[in-house]
Amino acid sequence: MRGRQVAIAALVASVTTVGCATTMAVSSHVERGLDFSRYHSFSWGPADALPKGDPRLDNDPFYKDHVLGAVEKQLAKRGFELTTTGAADLLIHYHANIRKRFAIDRGAQAYDSCNGANCPPETIAYEEGTLVLDFIDARTNRLVWRGWARNTVEDTLRNRDKMARRVDQAVTEMLKRLPPH
């Protein structure tokens, strides 16, 4: 019974915090008090050297194209202009990482198929992917905004269509958190 309440609470939380019924967790950090209306243009900054945590994301042009495409589309909607020659106001780069995570599976309890001692919880391992977007003020070289989305990637790494949709959704949800521009 309580398991079911938790499941319902989680469902409600997913609808209210993310805005649609997905399993994605999205958040961001921002430079407080900064007026984002000063930024009009962006270009892609050099990639960082941080560990990806997984060889399946290294040098994957499909993944890269989709991230770049999704960001460019969303930022164009918000009135930012992509600069390919000359100086832009913002440098953007992304970072993708996969790490092993654990969760407690209370599934059987949540579905009421058993209770108490008959179904002790199970520890399950899954792979969590994180996509991080960094916005850097090109003039000061300071980070002004970082957004990220986390989700399980078990069903996306081997399915390119699903991955493309997941990337679109991650970027869209993340950029909703950008300060008013």
Add this chain to the structure above:
Amino acid sequence: MRVSRARSATIAALLLSASTTIGCAALTVNSYVEPRIDLRSYRTFNWAPADRLATGDPRLDNNQFFDERVRRQVERGLAGRGFEQTTDAPDLLVHYHASVSQEIDTRNIDREYEHSDAHEYEPQVYDAGTLVIDLVEARTNRLIWRGWAEGNIDGLIDNQESLQKQIDEAVAHILSRLPRQL
């Protein structure tokens, strides 16, 4: 089919509870001092070159907001204890390292399951954070003091304000273990 559905629902619930549950948990603070070292004989400090080590969490790797908050609090804390920051031949070089790892709390699993409210005897998974602050003698490049704080930071990284509070608290607790300079 049903199992895998339940499983992804669990992952969903966990991801979300991690991002919505916020609260400052208890910190465990410790320090180590090199034998026969009198910390009162050091007066000045500066930052050592950053180590750029991975933190174990992509949200914190290379995160300038996090880095600046830690540095600001360390500088304030050291100043408050009478240490002076200088670029001119400092006595001490300071560096810090933060790491995040997922922990599974299994304390209750071995108890008898059926004699109690089942949910209180289930394992818990949470993100644990560790912040380490090192003081290195500049002249010899020897580590003379290390202080650290560890705690449950589940949900904190996703909330900038709570994370900052946790940083402030952790740094203050760690540095309170240093002697006050006269």
